[in-house]
Amino acid sequence: MRSVPDWLRRHPGLAFGLLAVLLAVLPFIVSIGLGRGWVRVLDFALLYAILALGLNIVVGYAGLLDLGYIAFYALGAYLFAWLSSPQFGLHLPFWLVLPSGALLAGGFGVLLGAPTLRLRGDYLAIVTLGFGEIVRIFMNNLDAPVNITNGPQGINLIDPISIGGFSLGARHTILGVHVFPPTFYYYLFLFFTLFTILVAMRLQDSRIGRAWAAIREDEVAAAAMGIDTRNIKLLAFAMGASFGGLAGGLFAAFQGFISPESFNLMESVMILCMIVLGGMGNIPGVILGAVLLTVLPEALRYLGAWQRAALGHVVVDPNDLRMLLFGLAMVAMMLYRPAGLLPSRQRRREFRAEDGAAEQEAASLYDAKA
């Protein structure tokens, strides 16, 4: 990254320290500077970062286009709701429920992966899209004959996460300062985001990560190099899905309420956009994409107020304008930075195809001359 100043590059420890301090005090800065509501936005940014990093394993590393990723988020959220809400009268502790959600989602990841192994590209996208919709529709309709999901009304009064009797869902006064739930959840989500980053990083740099990259590049050659393409692809589905399930559980606990509405196709598309916008396959890029696409739409809500301030009245409904600007931004991105804001080493090369082509041509000319 060229944008990093030299003095920071020379002292990576110092850079990490600064980043750690910044992340630690961020919710307080944000709530003082922008208002308490923005801490919630921050929480969602972290949640989406986990989701985007999970989907990045499937799409960015293994090259399997998954348009139904939100289904795993839904499964994690619903499992959390079932196991700790009045819906079934169960109130299991979060340290049991969160991993179960990840496991359930991972299992469904394999279930989705198995029949789609032979599919690539467009075909895989369509099947996964269908899967995402099926899960949502199931959640919408599983309220009769036996009420499992409470249908479109969703499940309410989900237990907040409480660690050793300290509920993250209540206001606490610490050192005379009122601290609100979103701040507590911020730290919890930050922890899980860092955990996800660690797992994604280490996997990427392992033989498994190389196998994913190989499959993405050339599946036949990967198989001929001794990679069990079936298992390695299923593993990508399972790993990605588990993070979706984990994020879903966190979401359910944070919101206290879930309904099928939260898990529609648009959400899957948004998460995919985060990856593409930020830089597919590159962890900092994916996080940047997640943060931008969570914060930007919120910031654009102020468009109404700005219009009133500048023009005296609201000309265009801020909600419409918001989506319009958002769409424009995406189009501009794809035109000017197709590999994303912070592309991975590999993507940058792929999108610089001309260079490679020129070199190849030079090489073949050399062969012809000799």
Next chain:
Amino acid sequence: MTTLLTVENVTKRFGGLSALEAVSLTVNAGEVYGLIGPNGAGKTTLFNCMTGLYTVSAGVIRLDGVPIHNRKPHQIVGRGFARTFQNIRLFANMTALENVMVGRHARTRTGVLGAVLHSRRCLAEERDSRQRAKSLMAFVGLKDRSRSLAGHLSYGDQRRLEIARALATEPRLLALDEPVAGMNPNERREMSELFRKLRDAGITLLLIEHDVKLVMGVCDRVAVLDYGKKIAEGVPDEVRRNPAVIEAYLGGAVS
């Protein structure tokens, strides 16, 4: 001399077309075995059947006496049979070293947990893979190209890299599909040097080649395929004088 690979009556049909018809051959351990024949004779099809990319319609292929036909490619690699491709299939956007390290996949065991926790085995395997990959790159003559992108290497170097990658799987039998195609005479000479080095390292080579001179110079034995059938087999000199072979290559006699 022990037999390493036996192909017995292998037939491969695509719809009504027989690409291979009852082909049989045996490759002995330690030899360089050439597979020649005109374009479309079925050489690559036979390779694909042997390495698990195609299922065979009939017949048996054994490696060390164990049937390997209709097994998955990765299982066959696991048994010590690696290959390269006629139209180079490298992982173009990975570095040369990473390409070779992918070849270590079949010989390493680290799972998700080990990789995430950086278990002792994971770190040891990773170090070992890197080291082996580097020495293999040096072996094929690509010592300084580790960090280059595979797709950016020159054509000849890509062929070498593909061989290094296949060698990383620790094969006993290495099948090379037209490894010198498109190379200039200089590069061809260097490649035949490499083949000898490989044989001296104890690796049995199976070679598809068009360049008759190279085949005659390097191979211990040769089989000739034409229209999916084996029309000759033997030591190069003998095969070269075989009338059926001459006819296949030059067309029927005029008189």
